[in-house]
Amino acid sequence: ISPVPPYSREQPIFTTRAHVFQIDPSTKKNWVPASKQAVTVSYFYDSTRNSYRIISVDGAKVIINSTITPNMTFTKTSQKFGQWADSRANTVFGLGFPSEQQLTKFAEKFQEVKEAAKLARDRSQEKIETSSNHSQESGRETPSSTRASSVNGTDDEKASHGGPAEAHLKSENDKLKIALAQSSSNVKKWETELQTLRESNARLTTALQESAASIEHWKKQFSACKEENDQLRSKIEELEEQCNEINKEKERNAQLSRRLQELETELQDKELELEELRKQGEIIPQLMSECESVSEQLQAAEKKNKDLEEKVRTLRTEVEESKHRQTNLKTELKNFLDVLDGKIDELHDFRQGLSKLGVDN
Numbered sequence: 001i002s003p004v005p006p007y008s009r010e011q012p013i014f015t016t017r018a019h020v021f022q023i024d025p026s027t028k029k030n031w032v033p034a035s036k037q038a039v040t041v042s043y044f045y046d047s048t049r050n051s052y053r054i055i056s057v058d059g060a061k062v063i064i065n066s067t068i069t070p071n072m073t074f075t076k077t078s079q080k081f082g083q084w085a086d087s088r089a090n091t092v093f094g095l096g097f098p099s100e101q102q103l104t105k106f107a108e109k110f111q112e113v114k115e116a117a118k119l120a121r122d123r124s125q126e127k128i129e130t131s132s133n134h135s136q137e138s139g140r141e142t143p144s145s146t147r148a149s150s151v152n153g154t155d156d157e158k159a160s161h162g163g164p165a166e167a168h169l170k171s172e173n174d175k176l177k178i179a180l181a182q183s184s185s186n187v188k189k190w191e192t193e194l195q196t197l198r199e200s201n202a203r204l205t206t207a208l209q210e211s212a213a214s215i216e217h218w219k220k221q222f223s224a225c226k227e228e229n230d231q232l233r234s235k236i237e238e239l240e241e242q243c244n245e246i247n248k249e250k251e252r253n254a255q256l257s258r259r260l261q262e263l264e265t266e267l268q269d270k271e272l273e274l275e276e277l278r279k280q281g282e283i284i285p286q287l288m289s290e291c292e293s294v295s296e297q298l299q300a301a302e303k304k305n306k307d308l309e310e311k312v313r314t315l316r317t318e319v320e321e322s323k324h325r326q327t328n329l330k331t332e333l334k335n336f337l338d339v340l341d342g343k344i345d346e347l348h349d350f351r352q353g354l355s356k357l358g359v360d361n
Contacts, residue, residue, distance in 0.1 A: 021093070023091055066093060072084055
């Protein structure tokens with residue numbers, strides 16, 4: 001149930017969005033998230049009670065309902081996080097803002113509301129003190145007049161009867177009459193307040209019935225919004241799947257584009273090679289004729305080679321035979337030289353003999 005029903009006189013004076021946290025009651029150190037996402041956080045002013053509250057609702061759950069008192073302090077613990085302690089709720093609330101500027105605005109509004117609450121408290125105390133002073137003064141004046149009258153009565157009674165006990169009883173009786181009159185006026189006042197409370201209770205009952213009907217209406221709207229949200233989520237999932245498929249197709253297209261560029265480059269290279277082959281093909285007939293002439297020359301050379309091989313074999317045979325002859329000639333020449341040496345020696349001896357004979361003659 002919302003803490004601010006439609007019949008309430010509370011009006012929002014400042015609204016922002018933040019992530020809500022509460023202190024862990026067991027450790028008093030760790031923060032526990034009160035909302036799964038950023039929610040609306042508002043300052044409300046109650047003109048009838050002259051009070052201020054911070055209220056935040058997440059769906060159908062009230063996560064902040066904190067009445068601001070002059071003793072509260074909002075503390076900035078970081079550039080985007082602030083906290084305050086609520087003794088009535090027996091917890092510490094923390095707010096995480098998207099930006100430092102929003103945190104500063106919230107803190108300034110907290111200080112402003114805190115000063116307004118302090119001023120309202122001071123005014124209410126002054127009213128209470130003023131009313132109490134008036135009641136005390138009226139109470140003091142009545143007994144004094146009573147005392148005056150009682151004194152006069154005592155004098156009269158002294159003059160007529162002369163009994164102090166009767167005068168005392170009369171003064172006490174007058175005091176009781178005054179107290180009874182005051183109690184009667186208090187009873188009337190209480191009856192008036194009771195009637196006011198009954199009327200207020202009736203209005204509250206009517207408002208509660210209206211709130212119940214409004215809650216049913218909001219429940220229906222919430223269920224419809226939930227169904228619509230589920231449908232939107234399913235559509236979002238489908239769109240995300242389609243986006244993934246589109247991204248895959250884009251990647252495939254990019255790969256195909258790169259492959260196409262590579263193939264175009266290869267095609268250009270192949271065309272250049274084909275052009276070179278065409279140029280080479282134009283000189284193929286000339287090369288064929290040259291090849292035929294070279295083949296004929298090769299055949300002629302092979303024939304010459306065969307003839308030369310035959311001649312070489314013949315020459316080798318002749319060389320072998322000439323070597324054999326040379327060997328025989330060498331042997332014969334050696335024998336001849338040996339014989340010649342012998343003949344030369346004989347001639348030498350014969351000459352020496354002739355020389356001796358000439359000398360002797």
